[in-house]
Amino acid sequence: MSATISSRCLPSPEFATFTESSFFSRNGPDAQLPLPEDVRARSATQSKWTQTGVQPARFQELGLVVKFGRAPRVTVAEGQCLWALRRALPNFPVPEIYGWTHDGGDVFIYMELLHGVTLEERWETLGQTERSSICAQLRVLVTSLRSLQQTPDDESFLGHVNREPLGDIIFTDNETRPPAGPFQSVAEFHDWLSLQIRTGLEVHWPGKQPCEIPDPYRDGLPDDAAVTFTHGDLHPSNIIISVDSPCRIVALIDWRQSGWYPDYWEACKAYYTAEVGGEWMEKYIPLFIDEPACIDAFDDYARAFGY
The missing domain is CATH 3.30.200 (Phosphorylase Kinase; domain 1)
Structure with a gap:
């Protein structure tokens, strides 16, 4: 269960x-x-x-x-x-x-107060075996996190754990933007994303409301995605590991962006916050989470939000 x-x-x-x-x-x-x-x-x-x-x-x-x-x-x-x-x-x-x-x-x-260092701080001193071990531990943790369910008496939603709006930095860095939810469905969340990137483009589309402006990215977001609990920022700076060997994960920290998101969000954020072409992106992220098919659409929206 x-x-x-x-x-x-x-x-x-x-x-x-x-x-x-x-x-x-x-x-x-x-x-x-x-x-x-x-x-x-x-x-x-x-x-x-x-x-x-x-x-x-x-x-x-x-x-x-x-x-x-x-x-x-x-x-x-x-x-x-x-x-x-x-x-x-x-x-x-x-x-x-x-x-x-x-x-x-x-x-x-x-x-x-945790005893350890961030994976980012210790990364360069770790050999390939220890790096792979950390990623294997991360895969177990991500799988465990994604196994969480909302209780049957809690109407399904996308939002913070307490039903407040989603706190991802993509949405919250702009104080003029309306709150991100909570949403009752993945499709409603995607429609909100789509409307946000079209708002303000009316000057280029005379006579049209934001909802009437075409969105070339919307079809790339899967409305049938499952809703899973998500950390939202699996960057090496948020992974605390032991100082000694064998290297183990002590804790995942900084849960301010966490909540119930579409199941692709965790992976997309991990890739998006990694150095493009770096070994963390190319070699190690795939060891703990699978790249979703909609990653290009996610990137398009993140850039459109100015992130």
Whole structure:
């Protein structure tokens, strides 16, 4: 029987502290998660602003890392996703979630501080055998993730785990674009994609509305694709591996773009974010996920969105 996730059974998006988590068993039942002002202060001593926002604050003494910021870069949906995955797939390697809160417009997600390095950091030191082993482990994880099902009492949808709009960076980098869902079907999602890339082209098609402008890519998207749970950014920078050998995957991180997508999305994003012609794209991605037939259409839409 397949594991399931229900959007109806997620913890409150407003505030959550998981007292049964290892944070409290490790630090004592009277331990407290750092206040938002303490998180900001710690972050200020550790990192600076980057193009993607503030880096998470690390509390080594507590075995804790806190990801914080504003939507769409940081949302409670990511914390709810980690909570759901740990329960639906207990052996799936993701950071343990300790809680979340809001303060001053920012979302704070309290998570396990992992011991390891990113695959990106260690890649050049790995031999072919270890690289292939990591990809074999990834294939098992991707297969496990794709086996997840929505519960029968949860009407089928495409969206974040909590039924919020999809958070893929392709959609969320432009704040003027309407929310990506949630959608009731793959066809509805594809129609939304199609309408978005035609909106604004009216100047080139006098007298026509966006929905009347031809879309040369639409037929390349398969409306009969299954809906599967998707990480959305299987880049080496989001794969934490062990420092020692034999090399093993410690966790997959950065689930902010995750959710229920058409089954081709995971592979298309992995290929699209890889260096064109590089060995990760040409040799290693095919070891953990199959290239879908619609990859060219996906690329066309991603470029049309300006990604």
